Amino acid sequence: MVRDGEAGVKAEFVLEKKINEKLDSDKKKKGGQNKNRKRPFVVDHSTMICHFLIKGQECEMPKERPCRKQHDLQSWWKAKPPDLYSTCHTFDTFGFCPYGVACRNGLTHVDPDTLSNMVDTEKYEKMKIYEVKQTVDRTLQKYLKTHRVVFRKSYDYFEKEGISFANELKQDKWLQKEFKKDKNFNSCKDKEKERGNACSVEITGSPESKRRKIDSATQKKSEDDGDEATVEYYFLKSRDTPKKVIDFRNKLFLAPLTTVGNLPFRRICKEFGADVTCGEMALCDDILRCKVSEWALLRRHHTEDIFGVQICGSHVVRTTKAVELISSECDVDFIDLNVGCPIDLVFNKGAGSALMDKSLRTSSYEHFRN
Numbered sequence: 001m002v003r004d005g006e007a008g009v010k011a012e013f014v015l016e017k018k019i020n021e022k023l024d025s026d027k028k029k030k031g032g033q034n035k036n037r038k039r040p041f042v043v044d045h046s047t048m049i050c051h052f053l054i055k056g057q058e059c060e061m062p063k064e065r066p067c068r069k070q071h072d073l074q075s076w077w078k079a080k081p082p083d084l085y086s087t088c089h090t091f092d093t094f095g096f097c098p099y100g101v102a103c104r105n106g107l108t109h110v111d112p113d114t115l116s117n118m119v120d121t122e123k124y125e126k127m128k129i130y131e132v133k134q135t136v137d138r139t140l141q142k143y144l145k146t147h148r149v150v151f152r153k154s155y156d157y158f159e160k161e162g163i164s165f166a167n168e169l170k171q172d173k174w175l176q177k178e179f180k181k182d183k184n185f186n187s188c189k190d191k192e193k194e195r196g197n198a199c200s201v202e203i204t205g206s207p208e209s210k211r212r213k214i215d216s217a218t219q220k221k222s223e224d225d226g227d228e229a230t231v232e233y234y235f236l237k238s239r240d241t242p243k244k245v246i247d248f249r250n251k252l253f254l255a256p257l258t259t260v261g262n263l264p265f266r267r268i269c270k271e272f273g274a275d276v277t278c279g280e281m282a283l284c285d286d287i288l289r290c291k292v293s294e295w296a297l298l299r300r301h302h303t304e305d306i307f308g309v310q311i312c313g314s315h316v317v318r319t320t321k322a323v324e325l326i327s328s329e330c331d332v333d334f335i336d337l338n339v340g341c342p343i344d345l346v347f348n349k350g351a352g353s354a355l356m357d358k359s360l361r362t363s364s365y366e367h368f369r370n
Contacts, residue, residue, distance in 0.1 A: 262297075310338050
C-alpha cells in the first residue's frame with residue numbers, strides 16, 4: 001500500500017543491492033596510515049658538508065650523536081656542482097662570505113689549494129659597522145641550554161630584597177651556595193668582564209641527587225674520587241659603562257608592535273623620522289631557554305640611535321634573570337616591561353595585562369625602578 005506523498009514502484013523494477021565481499025576486505029586492508037609510501041623528498045646528509053668545516057673548525061659533535069654530514073673536504077669540493085655566477089655579491093660587498101666553500105659562487109673567495117675562505121680585510125673592516133648586532137652566541141647558547149650560566153647580580157639582588165626563588169630555581173640556589181663555599185669562585189670573578197669566558201669549578205662533597213640536576217654529559221668525574229666533579233660555568237660580563245640617561249621629551253617614539261615592528265620595519269620608520277625605536281615583545285622564558293626566534297627580536301641595526309626592547313614575564317625571578325642576560329649580552333639603551341598585552345597566551349600565564357590585576361606580582365616588579 002502506497003502512502004500519501006510516495007511514488008509507488010513495481011516489484012519488477014526494484015534492484016537488489018549486490019555486496020562485493022572482496023572489495024570490502026580490500027578497503028579494510030588499506031585503511032590507516034600507509035607507512036610504506038614513497039617519500040616525496042628525502043634529505044641525504046651524506047652529500048652535505050659539515051657546517052663546522054665551512055667555518056674552518058673541527059667538528060664538535062659528540063660521539064654519542066655523531067655528525068651525519070661529510071667531512072672529507074677535498075672529495076666534496078671535487079664533486080661540488082659548478083658555480084652559478086662568476087662573482088659573489090656578498091664577498092664583493094662586505095669583503096667576507098660566511099658560506100665559505102658551500103657558496104655557489106665560491107671560486108671568487110676560496111683558495112683552490114687549501115680550500116680556505118679568503119677575507120678582504122680592508123673592505124671587511126669598513127663594512128663591519130653595518131652588521132646586525134645581537135645574535136646569540138653558540139657558546140652562550142650551549143651554557144644556557146644546560147643551565148650553567150651564573151647570574152651573580154640576580155642572586156645578590158634576590159638576597160638583598162628577600163625574594164624567595166627556591167621553588168622554581170632550586171638548582172641555581174644550590175649552585176650559588178656552592179660557589180660561595182668554593183675558593184675558585186673568587187678567581188673566576190675577573191673573567192666576568194670578558195664575554196664568552198667559561199670557568200671550570202670543582203665542586204666537592206655534593207650529593208649524587210643534586211649533581212644529577214646538572215647535565216651529566218658536561219661533567220668530568222674524577223676516577224680517584226667519586227664525590228668530585230669538574231663543571232664549566234658561563235659568567236656574564238659586567239658593564240663598566242655608566243647607566244645611560246635617555247631624554248624622551250619631544251622625541252618621536254616607535255612603540256613595540258608585535259608581528260609588525262621587526263627590524264626592516266624599524267629601519268623604514270627611522271628614514272621617516274623616528275627618534276626612538278623599540279623591538280617586538282619578547283618572552284622572558286624563551287629568552288632564558290635560548291630560543292633563536294625570540295633572540296631575533298633583540299637585534300639592533302646600526303641606524304637605530306636609541307633602541308630598546310620590550311620583555312614580557314609573569315615571575316619576578318625569571319624576569320630579573322632575563323634583564324641581566326639582555327643587559328649583559330645585548331647592546332640596548334633601555335628595557336621595557338609589558339603590562340598591557342591582552343593576548344590569551346600571555347594573559348593566561350599571568351603576564352601582560354594580568355599584572356595590572358595582581359597586586360602581589362606588581363609590588364615585586366616595583367623593584368625594577370631602582
